[in-house]
Amino acid sequence: MSVDWQFLLAIAAMAAASYGCRLAGYLLMGYVPITPRVEAALKAIPLGVMIGIVMPTVLRGGLPEWLGLAVVFAVMKWTGKDVVAALAGAAAVALCRWLAG
Numbered sequence: 001m002s003v004d005w006q007f008l009l010a011i012a013a014m015a016a017a018s019y020g021c022r023l024a025g026y027l028l029m030g031y032v033p034i035t036p037r038v039e040a041a042l043k044a045i046p047l048g049v050m051i052g053i054v055m056p057t058v059l060r061g062g063l064p065e066w067l068g069l070a071v072v073f074a075v076m077k078w079t080g081k082d083v084v085a086a087l088a089g090a091a092a093v094a095l096c097r098w099l100a101g
Contacts, residue, residue: 046082064096 032038058065072089076082 050082050086064093064100067096068093 054069058069068089071092072085075088076085079085
């Protein structure tokens with residue numbers, strides 16, 4: 001088995017860029033006063049990221065993806081826990097695909 005050095009270099013570069021962004025954000029936020037508006041923006045970031053990840057799949061997908069999205073909304077409303085809702089949605093999609101399979 002041979003090692004693809006370009007692949008390993010790409011992974012290392014992406015890891016360094018990711019770490020650099022996190023470190024820069026941490027260091028720069030030390031100079032930003034946390035006002036209620038900034039706090040609200042920071043709290044909205046995870047939701048924006050999740051929507052950006054999930055919606056293209058849902059829009060291209062079929063019934064399992066739409067059902068999974070509905071399960072996520074229902075479980076989130078019921079429990080208020082985003083990790084539980086995400087796991088329930090993924091389980092719903094997997095179950096639908098398994099039943100259709």
